[in-house]
Amino acid sequence: MNSHIRVNADKVRNLICSIFERLAVPPSDAAIAADVLVQADLRGVDSHGINNLSQYIEPLRLGELNPKPTVTKITETSTTALLDGDGGMGLVVGAKAMELCITKAQLSGVGIATVRRSRHFGMAAYHAMMCLPYNMIGVALTNNSSPAIVPTYGNEPMLATNPISVAAPTRNEIPFVLDMATSVVAFSKIGAALTKGEKIPDGWVVDDAGNPINDALEAWNGRRILPLGSTPDGSSHKGYGLAVLVDILTGVLSGGCYGNMATRLPHADPKIRESSSHFFLALRVDVFRPIEEFKDAMDDMLSALRNSAKAPGCNRIYTHGEKEFETLKNRIKYGIPYHAAFVDQLHALSKEYNVPF
Numbered sequence: 001m002n003s004h005i006r007v008n009a010d011k012v013r014n015l016i017c018s019i020f021e022r023l024a025v026p027p028s029d030a031a032i033a034a035d036v037l038v039q040a041d042l043r044g045v046d047s048h049g050i051n052n053l054s055q056y057i058e059p060l061r062l063g064e065l066n067p068k069p070t071v072t073k074i075t076e077t078s079t080t081a082l083l084d085g086d087g088g089m090g091l092v093v094g095a096k097a098m099e100l101c102i103t104k105a106q107l108s109g110v111g112i113a114t115v116r117r118s119r120h121f122g123m124a125a126y127h128a129m130m131c132l133p134y135n136m137i138g139v140a141l142t143n144n145s146s147p148a149i150v151p152t153y154g155n156e157p158m159l160a161t162n163p164i165s166v167a168a169p170t171r172n173e174i175p176f177v178l179d180m181a182t183s184v185v186a187f188s189k190i191g192a193a194l195t196k197g198e199k200i201p202d203g204w205v206v207d208d209a210g211n212p213i214n215d216a217l218e219a220w221n222g223r224r225i226l227p228l229g230s231t232p233d234g235s236s237h238k239g240y241g242l243a244v245l246v247d248i249l250t251g252v253l254s255g256g257c258y259g260n261m262a263t264r265l266p267h268a269d270p271k272i273r274e275s276s277s278h279f280f281l282a283l284r285v286d287v288f289r290p291i292e293e294f295k296d297a298m299d300d301m302l303s304a305l306r307n308s309a310k311a312p313g314c315n316r317i318y319t320h321g322e323k324e325f326e327t328l329k330n331r332i333k334y335g336i337p338y339h340a341a342f343v344d345q346l347h348a349l350s351k352e353y354n355v356p357f
Helices: 009-022 027-042 054-062 090-108 124-129 187-196 216-222 236-254 291-306 322-334 340-352
Strands: 004-007 072-076 080-084 110-118 136-142 164-168 176-180 276-284 336-339
Touching: 004 009, 004 340, 009 027, 009 054, 009 340, 027 090, 027 124, 027 322, 027 336, 080 090, 090 110, 090 124, 090 136, 090 276, 110 236, 124 136, 124 164, 124 176, 136 236, 187 216, 236 276, 336 340
Parallel strands: 080 110
Antiparallel strands: 004 336, 072 080, 110 276, 136 164, 136 276, 164 176
């Protein structure tokens, strides 16, 4: 880590928030967007942290991303809503959609929202975890208009990496937080390998002839990521099916973008074609059983998993969210490690937008 600099999370958050404000994002929305990105870095999900800042700054600067979206309800019931994100940052649109789900769940036991015309919403777990303080189970799904997954037995990018996140509360154990792409790897990890000049493993990406690729640049340009499972023998049909499921609940259900619409339907409404779609669910546990009983059962299950027999050569079993929680504690105490070259980029941005570094 000699090439890295540890930076206080609050200082990073303030810097990113200030840059967003300079780009005409309202202060309250800028604070949400900055928090989504910094929370990813705090949890060690660096692929979805401020390293991705350019994918928000450039569209805002060029007018391709709406800094002041008016999120509207197209349809609504006591438990559901279809929202239009007005081309805004998914970081903000997603958080507001989950807030609505939580409000509905407080009143009715469940809240569900599907969103169209949004953009990349950052770390999916951020939105699912919003439910934890309310003793609710949270679910967050998303797709986007950049297909990168090839179907099982196929070789044309047809689906995005379509992540799924589920968060469930506990009493003493670390909350269960699943956050996974339905591809064998998140596309941003290929970008990270490209930045570091590293090769990528077999089983991640194939070329246009279906052969494995190890060169990160070729993989980045080709955009042919395999579904979770990699091959038919590895049950890639399961990852493929999950990716389609995410597209159904996010894009098809909302009337938003899905699959490879952007390339296959060039004459479709660009506001839909070039957007992301989301799906959120907040489920109040106590409409099923007392919350303390649920938490005790969660603790029992997760503890049993961690303490079960270990495979040869392995001394620890993790539950989902455990590694990220430990990283969070470390980075809150010691700071977030950023590569020195990236810190220089942040310094340059602070000068460009005239905000304190």
